[in-house]
Amino acid sequence: MSERVTGSEALMRSLENEGVTTLFGYPGGAIMPVYDALYDHRDTLNHVLVRHEQGAVHAAQGYARVSGKVGCVIATSGPGAMNTITGIADAMIDSTPIVVICGQVGAAMLGTDAFQEVDVIGVTQPITKWAYQIRRAEDVAWAVSRAFYIAKSGRPGPVVLDFTKNAQTAVVEYESAKVDFIRSYVPVPEWDDNVILQAATMINASKKPFVLVGQGVELGEASCELKAFLEKAQIPAGCTLLGLSALPSDHPLNMGMLGMHGNLACNVKTNECDLLIAIGMRFDDRVTGNLNTYAKQAKIIHFDIDPSEINKNVKVDLAVLGNCKDTLAAVTSLVKETNHQEWVDSFKPYAEREYEKVTKKALAPIDGPLLMSEIAHKVSEATNNEAVLVTDVGQNQMFSCKYFKFTHAHSVITSGGCGTMGFGLPAAIGATYGAPERTVCMFTGDGGLQMTIQELGTIMEQGSPVKIILLNNNFLGNVRQWQYLFFNKRYSYTPMVNPDFELIAKAYDIPSRTVILREDLDDAIREMLETDGAFLLQCVVKEEDNVLPMTPPGANVDEMILEIE
Amino acid sequence: MKKNDGSQCGTCDTCGKCNDQNDCGIRMYTLIIYSENIAGLLNQITAVFTRRQVNIESLNVCASSTPGVHKYTISCYCTEEMVKMLTKQIEKKIDVLQANYFLEDEIYIQETALFKLSTPVVLSNKNVSRIVRFHDARIVEVNPNYVVVEKSGMTDDILALYEKLKDCDCVLQFARTGRICITKGCVELLDEYLKVRMMKYDLQKTQQQ
Numbered sequence: 197m198s199e200r201v202t203g204s205e206a207l208m209r210s211l212e213n214e215g216v217t218t219l220f221g222y223p224g225g226a227i228m229p230v231y232d233a234l235y236d237h238r239d240t241l242n243h244v245l246v247r248h249e250q251g252a253v254h255a256a257q258g259y260a261r262v263s264g265k266v267g268c269v270i271a272t273s274g275p276g277a278m279n280t281i282t283g284i285a286d287a288m289i290d291s292t293p294i295v296v297i298c299g300q301v302g303a304a305m306l307g308t309d310a311f312q313e314v315d316v317i318g319v320t321q322p323i324t325k326w327a328y329q330i331r332r333a334e335d336v337a338w339a340v341s342r343a344f345y346i347a348k349s350g351r352p353g354p355v356v357l358d359f360t361k362n363a364q365t366a367v368v369e370y371e372s373a374k375v376d377f378i379r380s381y382v383p384v385p386e387w388d389d390n391v392i393l394q395a396a397t398m399i400n401a402s403k404k405p406f407v408l409v410g411q412g413v414e415l416g417e418a419s420c421e422l423k424a425f426l427e428k429a430q431i432p433a434g435c436t437l438l439g440l441s442a443l444p445s446d447h448p449l450n451m452g453m454l455g456m457h458g459n460l461a462c463n464v465k466t467n468e469c470d471l472l473i474a475i476g477m478r479f480d481d482r483v484t485g486n487l488n489t490y491a492k493q494a495k496i497i498h499f500d501i502d503p504s505e506i507n508k509n510v511k512v513d514l515a516v517l518g519n520c521k522d523t524l525a526a527v528t529s530l531v532k533e534t535n536h537q538e539w540v541d542s543f544k545p546y547a548e549r550e551y552e553k554v555t556k557k558a559l560a561p562i563d564g565p566l567l568m569s570e571i572a573h574k575v576s577e578a579t580n581n582e583a584v585l586v587t588d589v590g591q592n593q594m595f596s597c598k599y600f601k602f603t604h605a606h607s608v609i610t611s612g613g614c615g616t617m618g619f620g621l622p623a624a625i626g627a628t629y630g631a632p633e634r635t636v637c638m639f640t641g642d643g644g645l646q647m648t649i650q651e652l653g654t655i656m657e658q659g660s661p662v663k664i665i666l667l668n669n670n671f672l673g674n675v676r677q678w679q680y681l682f683f684n685k686r687y688s689y690t691p692m693v694n695p696d697f698e699l700i701a702k703a704y705d706i707p708s709r710t711v712i713l714r715e716d717l718d719d720a721i722r723e724m725l726e727t728d729g730a731f732l733l734q735c736v737v738k739e740e741d742n743v744l745p746m747t748p749p750g751a752n753v754d755e756m757i758l759e760i761e
Numbered sequence: 762m763k764k765n766d767g768s769q770c771g772t773c774d775t776c777g778k779c780n781d782q783n784d785c786g787i788r789m790y791t792l793i794i795y796s797e798n799i800a801g802l803l804n805q806i807t808a809v810f811t812r813r814q815v816n817i818e819s820l821n822v823c824a825s826s827t828p829g830v831h832k833y834t835i836s837c838y839c840t841e842e843m844v845k846m847l848t849k850q851i852e853k854k855i856d857v858l859q860a861n862y863f864l865e866d867e868i869y870i871q872e873t874a875l876f877k878l879s880t881p882v883v884l885s886n887k888n889v890s891r892i893v894r895f896h897d898a899r900i901v902e903v904n905p906n907y908v909v910v911e912k913s914g915m916t917d918d919i920l921a922l923y924e925k926l927k928d929c930d931c932v933l934q935f936a937r938t939g940r941i942c943i944t945k946g947c948v949e950l951l952d953e954y955l956k957v958r959m960m961k962y963d964l965q966k967t968q969q970q
Binding site: 380 | 796797801804805808812842845846849850852853855856857858955958959961962965
């Protein structure tokens with residue numbers, strides 16, 4: 197029996213039907229009827245009031261990445277919607293399932309440059325998986341269901357629903373809708389037995405296979421299948437930045453991180469293997485370096501759910517389309533139990549060389565100021581490597597991702613493809629809702645923190661237990677490193693004059709501590725982790741530290757700089 | 762047709778400037794795309810070309826023979842590698858049903874052009890009517906001021922007619938449509954696709970029950 201309700205009430209019911217429990221948002225004129233309806237659903241829909249709409253989207257991303265569910269955002273029209281753009285673009289390139297619902301002026305006023313009117317669909321179409329304008333209350337149930345289906349299925353991504361004010365207030369017979377099929381959209385391509393057989397044959401024939409693990413493994417919930425595959429055929433693997441927690445860090449076949457600041461062994465072996473097996477990754481330029489010399493000696497198999505990723509950057513010999521959870525299992529059943537011990541052992545000398553030249557100094561410096569690397573390592577250890585790592589962007593991101601260790605899937609939340617500074621703090625807030633039982637450690641720099649620092653207000657209001665580790669070098673460190681290396685040490689606008697971050701934390705009622713000396717670090721980390729709720733740990737770190745090793749942009753992937761004079 | 766506007770590779774015959782030994786692989790490809798009839802899709806489809814910096818030479822959008830399904834016919838010069846990428850990225854759009862690309866010899870192509878000619882010049886220059894007849898064009902309107910001529914055919918035929926009429930100095934206006942095409946193959950790709958999709962849907966429903 198259907199009931200007559202407003203479009204806004206229909207939206208609330210549709211969200212509940214989709215299993216939404218947490219919303220991140222910010223009210224405004226053109227979304228007020230929705231907020232009015234939300235007032236009656238406070239028991240079931242927990243709305244987190246952020247301090248800026250960009251924060252809402254990053255929070256939804258953090259929520260989605262840690263929980264595997266769809267993150268949901270509500271914002272108003274015009275400026276509210278425009279403030280969500282950075283987060284939407286970030287979610288698109290990092291395949292994060294979110295649904296952003298924006299208010300819009302009434303349908304009769306569309307196109308008239310009405311107050312707070314922006315062509316949201318026009319602006320968001322290129323950076324969303326789907327963008328749709330709801331102009332009639334009758335369409336609400338269908339559009340919301342379709343939005344969640346599209347955001348979550350196949351290769352996930354962001355969806356925008358632009359909700360005109362007349363549709364929010366109009367009264368309609370509400371009937372729930374369930375979209376689970378769109379004839380023009382094939383979320384998961386069907387896998388082909390012949391291709392699986394070919395892949396297995398290539399793998400069985402290979403003497404020196406190497407696996408590249410991407411976020412697709414996490415998105416496909418295929419960590420177990422990946423482990424079974426690697427272990428059966430004894431194939432060493434490297435992970436992309438977003439795929440770091442798809443395979444436990446201490447797994448004997450996990451050789452570390454790929455790419456520009458990845459591990460030496462992984463990058464050298466990419467150009468030595470005879471078979472490169474890419475799983476749920478997209479050969480980003482930060483992973484491949486110079487494409488003209490990338491893995492030219494190897495045959496390449498690419499497992500992916502998205503046909504448009506095949507042959508986009510790197511030409512492959514075999515494409516295995518489908519969800520890697522299924523395709524990996526199918527291939528595993530056909531590969532022979534093998535022992536590539538000699539090949540696996542050949543990674544060791546490179547790992548040792550990196551340890552001698554880089555890691556040893558990074559983790560156990562004898563003197564001098566604190567290093568970002570040792571802090572990341574110690575925080576990870578203090579959490580038994582079980583925490584969720586959220587990072588901002590820059591040196592703090594590279595150091596923390598390199599030296600944090602992971603034991604569970606869905607443990608690394610970072611802005612990969614977009615490299616959005618300011619991502620960390622709001623994403624960490626979202627992660628505390630997505631995984632309330634886990635410790636969330638957020639590494640940030642003095643630059644990135646100040647891009648979304650207003651979200652400390654959200655932490656204060658919500659009591660979000662975010663452990664903020666501020667690696668303060670009074671520099672925009674990553675740009676400074678590049679200026680040092682490639683711009684003749686001309687530090688153009690990278691030194692920063694910073695506020696007293698402890699005073700800021702105090703203003704937001706967040707306990708804090710500053711560490712300068714190495715001997716205080718352990719105790720400070722202990723205090724941070726033992727404190728209930730949020731904590732700001734400011735670490736005064738070496739001003740001019742460099743992330744190493746490094747493949748310079750455009751260089752061959754195996755030509756890594758290990759030392760800088 | 763040779764192109765000389767410098768927009769192509771500039772190194773081989775197929776694209777207009779260089780010789781065949783130096784083939785850069787650039788060809789005229791025609792994409793035939795089917796989508797649901799949803800506003801704003803054209804924008805999304807052309808944006809794929811813009812992002813990849815490929816110029817659209819010709820574009821036609823119309824209803825297809827399947828109710829509710831729109832057909833886009835888009836031609837461009839690019840390499841096969843590029844056209845494959847464009848096709849996949851277009852097909853990735855949620856409401857696009859199917860995208861395929863074809864070379865010139867895999868499709869029947871037609872364009873239509875309209876010429877508005879000055880009646881006094883047409884009457885004074887005997888060549889004009891000879892040219893119109895020679896090119897198999899139709900006169901669809903005559904009045905004391907102008908004559909309207911219609912010509913359907915391939916791009917080259919139409920442009921050849923235009924060049925000759927231009928030489929007679931009688932062309933007041935000239936308009937040419939985008940190309941429309943149908944495929945030569947015996948399998949109707951869209952019908953096959955829709956059939957398979959509906960079978961999948963029925964199967965999914967049965968499994969759910």
